[in-house]
Amino acid sequence: MTDILEQLAERQSAGPLNQLGAQDRGEDRALERFLKFNPSKFTGEPNLEVAENWLERMTNIFSALDYIENREFNEKFLPPLIQEKREDEFIKLRQGTLSVAEYEGKFTKLSKYAPELVTNEQKRIRRFVQELNVEIQEGLAVVQISTFTEAFEKSQRVESTRMQVRDFHYKKGVFLVILLVRLVKVPPLPRWEEEWEE
Structure with a gap:
């Protein structure tokens, strides 16, 4: 350069x-x-x-x-030790608790230290997808991906859809609990202080 x-x-x-x-x-x-x-x-x-x-x-x-x-x-x-450390970070990089956007940012930054692992677009896509969380990989299994940008964007869509579904189920569960409490009319719990006084 x-x-x-x-x-x-x-x-x-x-x-x-x-x-x-x-x-x-x-x-x-x-x-x-x-x-x-x-x-x-x-x-x-x-x-x-x-x-x-x-x-x-x-x-x-x-x-x-x-x-x-x-x-x-x-x-x-960059000192060789730092280069090796960054290369190891790239090799060990997994999505884990990161959002897809956060994972992509780290992936792109660290891949510069291990270019031999992402020598072409297909290898870059494969490595990126393989280290996504399994739920997102499942959502990408039937999708045709030809560029890294597509892999990233489609991964974000799968992540967004999964979050919407999770939020829907959570809200549905909370609604059902509230409905059940109202229908069953659960009596209030006894106060512990009164039981101890007797």
């Missing part, structure tokens, strides 16, 4: 666009598109959080521009 930025910066300082060849003009357009995102400069700080936030911002920009070279950045700026 750093090499791409350096090459683009060198091209920009080479001179006006009309003096450059077709390839150079294309690279200058890429630089112009990149600069429209107003990217921040990474100063090489040892603070891991600063580095990760900068990387995430750059990744978003480069994804929009169809450039991805995260592995090079990770190897250069």
Whole structure:
């Protein structure tokens, strides 16, 4: 990623666009598109959080521009121990008590540390779906999914539907209890203090 930025910066300082060849003009357009995102400069700080936030911002920009070279950045700026820790977190990542949106956020962030596990769209989809809660996996079993975005959106729909059903059953159960109490007219419980006094 750093090499791409350096090459683009060198091209920009080479001179006006009309003096450059077709390839150079294309690279200058890429630089112009990149600069429209107003990217921040990474100063090489040892603070891991600063580095990760900068990387995430750059990744978003480069994804929009169809450039991805995260592995090079990770190897250069993140200590191997941190890289291995994040890779292990990705390998062990399960939805558990997370919402689908929270799980997707962690999945996307941590997958950058284990790109060999999600080398293409199908592997990324399969890994994402396999670690969803079983109830959501069941809802996706009959659905055709061809992109990661589809997997995420359909998982959210299944989750939303399941929550609506659960809320309906809960409200129905509360209503039935109230109805039964009114119908049966359960006598009030005796006060313990009165029994102890006798």
